[in-house]
Amino acid sequence: MKIQTVACLGAGTIGASWAAYFLSKGLNVTVQDIDDRQIAAARAKVSALLKDMEEKKLLTQAEREAAAERASFTTQIAEAVKNAQFIQESALERYEIKQKVLEEVDANAWEGAIFSSSSSGLLVSRLQGYSRYPGRVIVGHPFNPPHLIPLVEIVKGNADEAVVRAAGAFYREIGKVPIVINKELPGHVANRIQAAVWREAIDLVVNGVCSVNDVDAAVCNGPGLRWALMGPNMIFNLGGGDNGMESFLGQFAPSFETWWADMATWNQFPEGSRELLVSGVKDEMGEKDLKDIARWRDEMLTGLLKLRYSS
Ligand SMILES: NC(=O)c1ccc[n+]([C@@H]2O[C@H](COP(=O)([O-])OP(=O)(O)OC[C@H]3O[C@@H](n4cnc5c(N)ncnc54)[C@H](O)[C@@H]3O)[C@@H](O)[C@H]2O)c1
Numbered sequence: 001m002k003i004q005t006v007a008c009l010g011a012g013t014i015g016a017s018w019a020a021y022f023l024s025k026g027l028n029v030t031v032q033d034i035d036d037r038q039i040a041a042a043r044a045k046v047s048a049l050l051k052d053m054e055e056k057k058l059l060t061q062a063e064r065e066a067a068a069e070r071a072s073f074t075t076q077i078a079e080a081v082k083n084a085q086f087i088q089e090s091a092l093e094r095y096e097i098k099q100k101v102l103e104e105v106d107a108n109a110w111e112g113a114i115f116s117s118s119s120s121g122l123l124v125s126r127l128q129g130y131s132r133y134p135g136r137v138i139v140g141h142p143f144n145p146p147h148l149i150p151l152v153e154i155v156k157g158n159a160d161e162a163v164v165r166a167a168g169a170f171y172r173e174i175g176k177v178p179i180v181i182n183k184e185l186p187g188h189v190a191n192r193i194q195a196a197v198w199r200e201a202i203d204l205v206v207n208g209v210c211s212v213n214d215v216d217a218a219v220c221n222g223p224g225l226r227w228a229l230m231g232p233n234m235i236f237n238l239g240g241g242d243n244g245m246e247s248f249l250g251q252f253a254p255s256f257e258t259w260w261a262d263m264a265t266w267n268q269f270p271e272g273s274r275e276l277l278v279s280g281v282k283d284e285m286g287e288k289d290l291k292d293i294a295r296w297r298d299e300m301l302t303g304l305l306k307l308r309y310s311s
Pocket of ligand 1: 009010011012013014015032033034038089090091092093094097100101118119120121141142143144
Protein backbone atom coordinates (compact mmCIF):
# COMPACT_ATOMS: atom_id res chain seq x y z
CA MET A 1 0.00 0.00 0.00
CA LYS A 2 1.38 3.37 -0.97
CA ILE A 3 0.62 5.94 1.71
CA GLN A 4 -0.75 9.12 0.19
CA THR A 5 -3.04 10.51 2.86
CA VAL A 6 -1.91 11.43 6.35
CA ALA A 7 -3.71 12.85 9.36
CA CYS A 8 -1.76 15.06 11.78
CA LEU A 9 -3.59 15.09 15.12
CA GLY A 10 -2.52 17.98 17.35
CA ALA A 11 -0.81 20.81 15.53
CA GLY A 12 1.42 22.62 18.02
CA THR A 13 5.21 22.83 17.69
CA ILE A 14 5.67 19.25 16.52
CA GLY A 15 2.37 18.56 14.74
CA ALA A 16 2.62 21.66 12.53
CA SER A 17 6.22 20.84 11.63
CA TRP A 18 5.24 17.24 10.75
CA ALA A 19 2.37 18.54 8.62
CA ALA A 20 4.67 20.90 6.69
CA TYR A 21 7.10 18.03 6.11
CA PHE A 22 4.44 15.56 4.89
CA LEU A 23 3.00 18.24 2.60
CA SER A 24 6.45 19.02 1.20
CA LYS A 25 6.76 15.34 0.27
CA GLY A 26 3.64 15.36 -1.89
CA LEU A 27 1.23 13.84 0.63
CA ASN A 28 -2.35 14.94 1.29
CA VAL A 29 -2.55 16.04 4.90
CA THR A 30 -5.49 16.77 7.16
CA VAL A 31 -4.43 18.73 10.21
CA GLN A 32 -6.55 18.53 13.35
CA ASP A 33 -6.50 20.52 16.57
CA ILE A 34 -9.04 21.14 19.28
CA ASP A 35 -10.73 24.43 18.40
CA ASP A 36 -10.89 27.24 15.86
CA ARG A 37 -8.25 29.29 17.64
CA GLN A 38 -5.75 26.41 17.56
CA ILE A 39 -6.63 25.69 13.94
CA ALA A 40 -6.01 29.31 12.96
CA ALA A 41 -2.63 29.11 14.69
CA ALA A 42 -1.88 25.78 12.98
CA ARG A 43 -2.72 27.19 9.52
CA ALA A 44 -0.37 30.11 10.13
CA LYS A 45 2.42 27.82 11.43
CA VAL A 46 2.20 25.35 8.56
CA SER A 47 2.15 28.15 6.03
CA ALA A 48 5.16 29.87 7.69
CA LEU A 49 7.12 26.59 7.79
CA LEU A 50 6.47 25.91 4.09
CA LYS A 51 7.59 29.45 3.31
CA ASP A 52 10.69 28.88 5.41
CA MET A 53 11.43 25.68 3.47
CA GLU A 54 11.13 27.67 0.25
CA GLU A 55 13.51 30.32 1.59
CA LYS A 56 15.98 27.57 2.50
CA LYS A 57 15.60 26.26 -1.07
CA LEU A 58 14.22 22.95 0.14
CA LEU A 59 11.11 23.67 -1.98
CA THR A 60 10.48 25.74 -5.09
CA GLN A 61 7.72 28.33 -5.05
CA ALA A 62 5.53 26.06 -7.22
CA GLU A 63 6.13 23.11 -4.88
CA ARG A 64 5.31 25.26 -1.86
CA GLU A 65 2.05 26.43 -3.45
CA ALA A 66 1.07 22.87 -4.42
CA ALA A 67 1.92 21.67 -0.91
CA ALA A 68 -0.29 24.33 0.66
CA GLU A 69 -3.18 23.22 -1.55
CA ARG A 70 -2.91 19.63 -0.35
CA ALA A 71 -3.52 20.72 3.27
CA SER A 72 -6.91 20.71 4.94
CA PHE A 73 -7.76 21.66 8.51
CA THR A 74 -10.41 20.50 10.94
CA THR A 75 -11.28 20.48 14.62
CA GLN A 76 -12.73 16.94 14.31
CA ILE A 77 -10.61 13.82 14.71
CA ALA A 78 -13.30 11.80 12.89
CA GLU A 79 -13.00 14.08 9.88
CA ALA A 80 -9.19 14.08 9.98
CA VAL A 81 -8.75 10.32 10.06
CA LYS A 82 -11.60 9.13 7.85
CA ASN A 83 -9.42 8.74 4.74
CA ALA A 84 -6.03 8.54 6.42
CA GLN A 85 -3.63 5.68 5.78
CA PHE A 86 -1.14 7.04 8.30
CA ILE A 87 -1.92 8.99 11.47
CA GLN A 88 0.82 11.03 13.15
CA GLU A 89 -0.41 12.05 16.58
CA SER A 90 1.28 15.04 18.26
CA ALA A 91 -1.24 16.06 20.90
CA LEU A 92 -0.22 17.19 24.39
CA GLU A 93 2.10 14.78 26.22
CA ARG A 94 -0.47 13.38 28.66
CA TYR A 95 -1.81 9.83 28.88
CA GLU A 96 -5.43 10.90 29.29
CA ILE A 97 -5.27 13.05 26.15
CA LYS A 98 -3.60 10.35 24.07
CA GLN A 99 -6.25 7.91 25.35
CA LYS A 100 -9.09 10.17 24.23
CA VAL A 101 -7.47 10.63 20.83
CA LEU A 102 -6.91 6.89 20.40
CA GLU A 103 -10.54 6.08 21.29
CA GLU A 104 -11.78 8.52 18.65
CA VAL A 105 -9.34 7.17 16.12
CA ASP A 106 -10.50 3.61 16.82
CA ALA A 107 -14.09 4.65 16.20
CA ASN A 108 -13.43 6.52 12.97
CA ALA A 109 -10.26 5.42 11.19
CA TRP A 110 -9.79 2.71 8.63
CA GLU A 111 -8.60 -0.46 10.40
CA GLY A 112 -5.47 -0.67 8.27
CA ALA A 113 -4.30 2.84 9.16
CA ILE A 114 -1.05 3.07 11.14
CA PHE A 115 -1.18 5.20 14.31
CA SER A 116 2.18 6.73 15.18
CA SER A 117 2.50 8.87 18.30
CA SER A 118 5.20 11.55 18.45
CA SER A 119 5.45 11.03 22.22
CA SER A 120 8.86 11.83 23.72
CA GLY A 121 8.30 10.00 26.94
CA LEU A 122 5.09 8.00 27.28
CA LEU A 123 5.16 4.20 27.24
CA VAL A 124 4.06 2.73 23.93
CA SER A 125 2.63 -0.35 25.70
CA ARG A 126 0.28 1.89 27.69
CA LEU A 127 -0.79 3.77 24.53
CA GLN A 128 -1.41 0.43 22.83
CA GLY A 129 -3.55 -0.58 25.82
CA TYR A 130 -5.95 2.30 25.04
CA SER A 131 -6.69 0.95 21.55
CA ARG A 132 -8.85 -1.87 20.29
CA TYR A 133 -6.17 -2.29 17.63
CA PRO A 134 -2.90 -2.29 19.62
CA GLY A 135 -1.04 -3.94 16.76
CA ARG A 136 -1.26 -0.80 14.63
CA VAL A 137 -0.08 1.62 17.33
CA ILE A 138 3.58 2.66 17.54
CA VAL A 139 5.57 5.60 18.82
CA GLY A 140 7.23 7.49 15.96
CA HIS A 141 9.32 9.98 17.92
CA PRO A 142 10.77 12.82 15.82
CA PHE A 143 13.55 15.23 16.63
CA ASN A 144 12.55 18.87 16.77
CA PRO A 145 11.92 20.28 14.20
CA PRO A 146 10.63 17.25 12.27
CA HIS A 147 10.48 19.20 9.00
CA LEU A 148 14.31 19.40 9.13
CA ILE A 149 15.82 16.69 11.34
CA PRO A 150 15.71 13.21 9.73
CA LEU A 151 15.73 10.89 12.77
CA VAL A 152 12.51 9.10 13.79
CA GLU A 153 12.63 6.62 16.67
CA ILE A 154 10.04 3.88 16.19
CA VAL A 155 9.17 2.23 19.49
CA LYS A 156 7.32 -0.98 18.76
CA GLY A 157 6.08 -2.40 22.07
CA ASN A 158 3.36 -4.87 21.09
CA ALA A 159 2.80 -3.57 17.56
CA ASP A 160 2.55 -6.03 14.67
CA GLU A 161 5.87 -6.62 12.95
CA ALA A 162 4.23 -5.81 9.61
CA VAL A 163 3.12 -2.43 10.98
CA VAL A 164 6.62 -1.63 12.27
CA ARG A 165 8.07 -2.57 8.86
CA ALA A 166 5.45 -0.55 6.96
CA ALA A 167 5.95 2.52 9.17
CA GLY A 168 9.73 2.28 8.73
CA ALA A 169 9.35 1.95 4.95
CA PHE A 170 7.00 4.93 4.84
CA TYR A 171 9.30 7.18 6.89
CA ARG A 172 12.30 6.10 4.78
CA GLU A 173 10.45 6.74 1.55
CA ILE A 174 9.73 10.34 2.52
CA GLY A 175 13.35 10.98 3.48
CA LYS A 176 13.37 10.26 7.18
CA VAL A 177 15.88 8.01 8.91
CA PRO A 178 13.89 5.65 11.16
CA ILE A 179 15.45 3.43 13.79
CA VAL A 180 13.57 0.68 15.64
CA ILE A 181 13.62 0.52 19.43
CA ASN A 182 12.84 -3.01 20.54
CA LYS A 183 12.40 -2.30 24.26
CA GLU A 184 10.58 0.74 25.60
CA LEU A 185 12.56 2.81 28.06
CA PRO A 186 12.60 6.43 29.29
CA GLY A 187 14.11 8.85 26.77
CA HIS A 188 14.11 6.33 23.91
CA VAL A 189 17.67 6.16 22.48
CA ALA A 190 18.85 9.52 21.14
CA ASN A 191 17.78 11.55 24.18
CA ARG A 192 19.56 9.09 26.49
CA ILE A 193 22.75 9.59 24.50
CA GLN A 194 22.33 13.38 24.65
CA ALA A 195 21.69 13.13 28.40
CA ALA A 196 24.83 11.03 28.96
CA VAL A 197 27.02 13.52 27.07
CA TRP A 198 25.41 16.50 28.81
CA ARG A 199 25.96 15.03 32.28
CA GLU A 200 29.67 14.67 31.63
CA ALA A 201 29.82 18.17 30.08
CA ILE A 202 28.15 19.66 33.18
CA ASP A 203 30.39 17.70 35.50
CA LEU A 204 33.52 19.01 33.80
CA VAL A 205 32.27 22.58 34.31
CA VAL A 206 31.23 22.00 37.94
CA ASN A 207 34.65 20.54 38.72
CA GLY A 208 36.40 23.56 37.19
CA VAL A 209 38.02 21.50 34.42
CA CYS A 210 36.86 23.94 31.77
CA SER A 211 34.31 26.64 31.00
CA VAL A 212 30.88 26.12 29.43
CA ASN A 213 32.25 27.80 26.31
CA ASP A 214 35.20 25.39 26.08
CA VAL A 215 33.09 22.28 26.74
CA ASP A 216 30.74 23.33 23.92
CA ALA A 217 33.72 24.08 21.67
CA ALA A 218 35.17 20.64 22.43
CA VAL A 219 31.96 18.94 21.31
CA CYS A 220 31.12 20.88 18.16
CA ASN A 221 34.64 21.35 16.78
CA GLY A 222 35.73 17.79 17.47
CA PRO A 223 33.53 14.71 17.84
CA GLY A 224 30.34 16.60 16.86
CA LEU A 225 31.63 17.11 13.32
CA ARG A 226 32.04 13.36 12.92
CA TRP A 227 28.78 12.53 14.72
CA ALA A 228 26.83 14.16 11.88
CA LEU A 229 28.33 11.52 9.59
CA MET A 230 28.61 8.36 11.67
CA GLY A 231 27.97 7.04 15.14
CA PRO A 232 30.54 6.22 17.82
CA ASN A 233 30.82 2.57 16.84
CA MET A 234 31.72 3.24 13.21
CA ILE A 235 34.01 6.11 14.21
CA PHE A 236 36.02 3.78 16.46
CA ASN A 237 35.88 1.02 13.84
CA LEU A 238 37.71 3.44 11.55
CA GLY A 239 39.95 4.53 14.43
CA GLY A 240 41.34 0.98 14.67
CA GLY A 241 43.08 1.08 11.30
CA ASP A 242 43.05 -1.98 9.01
CA ASN A 243 41.72 -4.31 11.71
CA GLY A 244 38.95 -1.95 12.67
CA MET A 245 37.04 -2.38 15.90
CA GLU A 246 39.03 -5.40 17.02
CA SER A 247 42.32 -3.56 17.11
CA PHE A 248 40.66 -0.39 18.45
CA LEU A 249 39.33 -2.39 21.39
CA GLY A 250 42.67 -4.11 21.85
CA GLN A 251 44.47 -0.81 22.05
CA PHE A 252 41.97 1.55 23.70
CA ALA A 253 39.52 -0.50 25.80
CA PRO A 254 41.70 -0.15 28.94
CA SER A 255 41.83 3.65 28.50
CA PHE A 256 38.04 3.89 28.12
CA GLU A 257 37.59 1.77 31.22
CA THR A 258 39.85 4.10 33.20
CA TRP A 259 37.88 7.13 31.94
CA TRP A 260 34.51 5.53 32.70
CA ALA A 261 35.68 4.73 36.22
CA ASP A 262 36.42 8.43 36.69
CA MET A 263 33.30 9.88 35.06
CA ALA A 264 30.09 11.34 36.49
CA THR A 265 27.28 9.00 37.53
CA TRP A 266 24.98 11.45 39.40
CA ASN A 267 21.31 11.69 38.44
CA GLN A 268 20.38 15.08 39.89
CA PHE A 269 21.88 18.43 38.92
CA PRO A 270 24.79 19.05 41.33
CA GLU A 271 24.59 22.04 43.65
CA GLY A 272 25.55 25.25 41.86
CA SER A 273 25.46 23.65 38.40
CA ARG A 274 22.33 25.47 37.22
CA GLU A 275 23.85 28.88 38.03
CA LEU A 276 27.10 27.91 36.28
CA LEU A 277 25.18 26.84 33.16
CA VAL A 278 23.10 30.02 33.03
CA SER A 279 26.10 32.33 33.40
CA GLY A 280 28.27 30.11 31.17
CA VAL A 281 25.94 30.29 28.16
CA LYS A 282 25.65 34.07 28.66
CA ASP A 283 29.45 34.33 28.35
CA GLU A 284 29.39 32.03 25.35
CA MET A 285 26.79 34.23 23.61
CA GLY A 286 28.89 37.38 23.98
CA GLU A 287 27.21 40.25 22.08
CA LYS A 288 24.87 37.98 20.12
CA ASP A 289 21.25 37.43 21.09
CA LEU A 290 19.30 34.16 20.97
CA LYS A 291 17.65 35.09 17.67
CA ASP A 292 21.03 35.68 15.96
CA ILE A 293 22.30 32.34 17.18
CA ALA A 294 19.12 30.47 16.17
CA ARG A 295 19.25 32.05 12.70
CA TRP A 296 22.89 31.04 12.27
CA ARG A 297 22.13 27.50 13.51
CA ASP A 298 19.27 27.08 11.02
CA GLU A 299 21.37 28.40 8.13
CA MET A 300 24.24 26.01 8.94
CA LEU A 301 21.86 23.13 9.57
CA THR A 302 20.23 23.61 6.17
CA GLY A 303 23.67 23.52 4.51
CA LEU A 304 24.63 20.37 6.43
CA LEU A 305 21.35 18.66 5.58
CA LYS A 306 21.82 19.40 1.89
CA LEU A 307 25.38 18.10 1.92
CA ARG A 308 24.55 15.01 3.93
CA TYR A 309 21.14 13.90 2.63
CA SER A 310 20.51 15.31 -0.83
CA SER A 311 22.38 12.71 -2.91
N1 LIG B 1 8.58 19.84 21.63
C1 LIG B 1 9.51 18.94 21.34
O1 LIG B 1 10.72 19.23 21.30
C2 LIG B 1 9.11 17.52 21.02
C3 LIG B 1 10.03 16.71 20.32
C4 LIG B 1 9.63 15.43 19.95
C5 LIG B 1 8.36 14.94 20.29
N2 LIG B 1 7.51 15.75 21.00
C6 LIG B 1 6.17 15.20 21.33
O2 LIG B 1 5.21 15.77 20.45
C7 LIG B 1 3.94 15.87 21.10
C8 LIG B 1 3.44 17.30 21.01
O3 LIG B 1 4.39 18.15 21.64
P1 LIG B 1 4.47 19.71 21.26
O4 LIG B 1 5.78 20.18 21.78
O5 LIG B 1 4.13 19.92 19.82
O6 LIG B 1 3.29 20.29 22.16
P2 LIG B 1 2.42 21.62 21.89
O7 LIG B 1 1.86 22.00 23.21
O8 LIG B 1 3.18 22.62 21.10
O9 LIG B 1 1.23 21.08 20.96
C9 LIG B 1 0.25 20.18 21.41
C10 LIG B 1 -1.01 20.41 20.60
O10 LIG B 1 -1.95 19.40 20.95
C11 LIG B 1 -3.22 20.00 20.94
N3 LIG B 1 -4.18 19.19 21.69
C12 LIG B 1 -4.51 19.23 22.99
N4 LIG B 1 -5.48 18.32 23.24
C13 LIG B 1 -5.75 17.69 22.10
C14 LIG B 1 -6.66 16.69 21.70
N5 LIG B 1 -7.48 16.12 22.59
N6 LIG B 1 -6.67 16.29 20.40
C15 LIG B 1 -5.82 16.84 19.51
N7 LIG B 1 -4.95 17.82 19.83
C16 LIG B 1 -4.92 18.24 21.10
C17 LIG B 1 -2.99 21.39 21.54
O11 LIG B 1 -4.06 22.27 21.22
C18 LIG B 1 -1.67 21.78 20.89
O12 LIG B 1 -1.87 22.47 19.67
C19 LIG B 1 4.15 15.38 22.53
O13 LIG B 1 3.76 14.03 22.63
C20 LIG B 1 5.66 15.51 22.72
O14 LIG B 1 6.20 14.58 23.63
C21 LIG B 1 7.84 17.02 21.36
